[in-house]
Each structure stands twice: as C-alpha cells, then as structure tokens.
Amino acid sequence: MQSHLLALALGAAIGLSSGLPTAALAQQAPAGAQLSGAPIGDWRGGPVADPNGKFVYCVSENRFDNKLALVFARNPNGETNILIGIPGAGMTQGTKFPMSVRVDETVRRNFTAVAMEPDLLVVPTGKDDELYEGMRKGSRLIMQGPTDTAIFQLRGTSKALGDLRSCVQQAVSGGGPKPGAPGGAKPVAVILPEGLRALLDAAGLRQAVPLSLANVPEDRRPADFAWRLGPVFGGVRGHRAPPDADFAMLTTNYLDALKQRCGGEFKADPAAVETLPRVTLRTAMVACTPPEGKINVAILFFKSQDNVFNVFFHEASDADVELAKKARDGLTQVVRKLGSEQPPAGQPAPAAPPAQN
Structure with missing residues (x-):
C-alpha cells in the first residue's frame, strides 16, 4: 500500500529508457523514417544535486507514444541540454552525431550530439534563449540525425519549461524543493526486464512507463519493478516460495500485511483460487481508507511451476479504479491463457519477473 509514497519519493519521476534518432534508431524503424510522437503523461521534474548535495541543474521530462523519451536540463548559467532516448539503442559511449534541431520550421540550429550512455543521447544547446522560448511556445520539436528524424509534439512545454526556469532560479536562491527531496527527480535509465515487458504488452499495457526505484531505500520499496499508467501506479514483486507453501495462505498473508499497513478502514475481496496446468492464480480487490484519502488496489497473484x-x-x-481493474484483468487473461496450455517437454511456466531471493 505504499505506491503513493513511492510516487512522492520519486517526485513522480518518469523512468527513462533512452536512445535517439540516429543510426541507433534504425533498430526501431526503416532508414529515413520519421517517428512522430505525442507526450503520454504529464511533464515531471525538479532539481538534481551532485554526490555532495550541491545543486547542479533542474530537469523536466516526459515519455512519448513513439517510444522515445525527451528531457530538458537547465543549469544556473541558463544553459540547456536536450536528452532524447529510445529503449535498447546500444550506442557506443562517447560517439558523436551531427544533429539538426528545429522548432516549427522557424528556429533552426545545428549541434553535435553525444552518446552519454548506450541508450542516452545528449544535445548541448548552450545559452540560447531564442531556441528555449521556441520550444516553450512552439508546436513541434524536430530532431534530425544522419539517417532518421524524430518529431515531438510540444504539448505542455509552455508550463514545463516555465517551471524548469523557475526551478533553477529557486534552487539558486535557496527556495523551492531541495535536490534529492520529494519534488526532485534525476533522469535514470529504466528498462523493464524483457519477460516482464512482454507480459505487460500482451496484456494491453504498452503505455506503462517504468519508474526508477534507485532513490528509494530497499527496505521501503513496494515492488521489484514499478510503472505508471496515467494516474495509476503499478508494480510487481516476486519471490521463491517454499515447495510445500499453500498458495491460498500466501495470498491471505499478503492481504493481511496490507491490512496492517493500511492505517484506516480496510476491505479485501479475494476471488476463488484457480488451479491450472502451469500456474495457480487468484485476483483480489482491496480498498484502504486512511485519513489522507481512499486507495484502491487491483491485485493479481500467481505461482508458477517453479x-x-x-x-x-x-x-x-476511486476516479481511476476502473483503469486499475482493467490493467489487472488484462494481465490475468494473459497468465490464465499461458497457464492453461500444456507446455512442451522441458519448457518452464509463463514468463515472470526475476524472483528476488
């Protein structure tokens, strides 16, 4: 019952799976392709500190429906970097690319982009107020590499880049959220395990945006992997149970633990246990009403053959509970289908996240 606390700890940060339109983008689209995308969530960000706690810069970030990520970073000198990403880019660190940056065909610049990480490309734009204002007020940001082009719809950037500038000003003056505190967000490369991503995609949850848990202490993490579906927070936790463990008791113990952490009125409605050839599964709906407001949790339990x-x-x-139920039911349908099939000799049970021993 901690995913709202998780959101605060992360500053509701969007985990970045990064990369870019250059040769790396050819993995996702034919050469010469134009990947046009719209933001799929709210712009999020805040101040970032160095290891000694000193303010360095502020960020504002979002994910787009073309599978790219876009991040703006601004330092106290008014210099801005644009970071662009795509999962699995696999670029060689330090590789440089010529990059054309345009806003609505009115502002044009040529920069050199650098692969800071295998899946993260950085475009330093310096102190360029005209470009910054263009991105804040414009409709499209066009990033053209040697072979491919990515087009970002700049919906929400008027507020996002205005807030980014204010974030820097407040951090320099000593006001606003402190780096590393709730409200601050450092861009972190987050890629869900291949099996987990495949399971989410098959369940119709392609829009799930990974969340980084790197800044959450291990003993406070509510999940092994977490993601966001619009206003809904999702996650998964897995562990290897004793061979003789009773599945129904495992689910009951989990629900009892949620009740202990609720801090208010608690209601749990578990469904009947389903025993299939390859998995045992059960769904549940939980409602917790602590003083700060009601929380609904749609849950899928399943135990594989191993x-x-x-x-x-x-x-x-309450406003978004149907979306949470839809996500759970989509996963349940996939697991039920996989669990009902008789596996070929030697094939394991349905793909699941790595167990956390």
Whole structure:
C-alpha cells in the first residue's frame, strides 16, 4: 500500500529508457523514417544535486507514444541540454552525431550530439534563449540525425519549461524543493526486464512507463519493478516460495500485511483460487481508507511451476479504479491463457519477473 509514497519519493519521476534518432534508431524503424510522437503523461521534474548535495541543474521530462523519451536540463548559467532516448539503442559511449534541431520550421540550429550512455543521447544547446522560448511556445520539436528524424509534439512545454526556469532560479536562491527531496527527480535509465515487458504488452499495457526505484531505500520499496499508467501506479514483486507453501495462505498473508499497513478502514475481496496446468492464480480487490484519502488496489497473484510467487498490483483513486481493474484483468487473461496450455517437454511456466531471493 505504499505506491503513493513511492510516487512522492520519486517526485513522480518518469523512468527513462533512452536512445535517439540516429543510426541507433534504425533498430526501431526503416532508414529515413520519421517517428512522430505525442507526450503520454504529464511533464515531471525538479532539481538534481551532485554526490555532495550541491545543486547542479533542474530537469523536466516526459515519455512519448513513439517510444522515445525527451528531457530538458537547465543549469544556473541558463544553459540547456536536450536528452532524447529510445529503449535498447546500444550506442557506443562517447560517439558523436551531427544533429539538426528545429522548432516549427522557424528556429533552426545545428549541434553535435553525444552518446552519454548506450541508450542516452545528449544535445548541448548552450545559452540560447531564442531556441528555449521556441520550444516553450512552439508546436513541434524536430530532431534530425544522419539517417532518421524524430518529431515531438510540444504539448505542455509552455508550463514545463516555465517551471524548469523557475526551478533553477529557486534552487539558486535557496527556495523551492531541495535536490534529492520529494519534488526532485534525476533522469535514470529504466528498462523493464524483457519477460516482464512482454507480459505487460500482451496484456494491453504498452503505455506503462517504468519508474526508477534507485532513490528509494530497499527496505521501503513496494515492488521489484514499478510503472505508471496515467494516474495509476503499478508494480510487481516476486519471490521463491517454499515447495510445500499453500498458495491460498500466501495470498491471505499478503492481504493481511496490507491490512496492517493500511492505517484506516480496510476491505479485501479475494476471488476463488484457480488451479491450472502451469500456474495457480487468484485476483483480489482491496480498498484502504486512511485519513489522507481512499486507495484502491487491483491485485493479481500467481505461482508458477517453479514456485515463484508473483504479486502484480495497480493502485488508483476511486476516479481511476476502473483503469486499475482493467490493467489487472488484462494481465490475468494473459497468465490464465499461458497457464492453461500444456507446455512442451522441458519448457518452464509463463514468463515472470526475476524472483528476488
């Protein structure tokens, strides 16, 4: 029942799976392709500190429906970097690319982009107020590499880049959220395990945006992997259960633990246990009403043949509870289908996240 606390700890940060339109983009689209995308969530960000706690810069970031990520970073000198990403780019660190940057065909610049990480490309734009204002007020940002082009719809950037400038000013003057505190967000490369991503995609959850848990202490992490579906927070936790563990008791113990952490009125409605050839599964709906407001959690439990006990959860307010249920039911349908099939000799149970021993 901690994913709202998780959101605060992360500053509701969007985990970045990064890369870019250059040769690396050819992995996702034919050469010469134009990948046009719209933002799929709110712009998020805040101040970032160095290891000694000193303010360095502010960021504002979002994910787009063309599978790219876009990040703006601004330092106290008014210099801005644009970071662009795509999962699995696999670039060689330090590689440089010529990059054309245009805003609505009115502002044009030529820069050199650098692969800071295998899946993260950085475009230093310096102190360029005309470009910054163009991105803040414009409609499209066009990033053209040697072979391919990415086009970002700049919806929401008027507020996002205005807030980014204010973030820097407040951090320099000593006001506003402190780096590393709730409200601050450092861009972190987050890629879900291949098996987990495949499971989410098959369940119709392609829009799931990974969340980094790097800044959350291990003993406070509510999940092994976490993601966001619009206003809904999701996650999964898995561990290897003893061979003789009773599945129904495992689910009951989990629900009892949620009740202990609720801090208010608690209601749990578990469904009947389903025993299939390859998995045992159960769904549940939980409602917790602490003083700060009601939380609904749609849960899928399942245990594979190798005794890995998995808990998928999606948490939402009353306004978004149907979205949480839809996410759970999509996963349930996929697991039920996979679990009903008789596997070929030697083939394991349905793909699941790595067990956390």
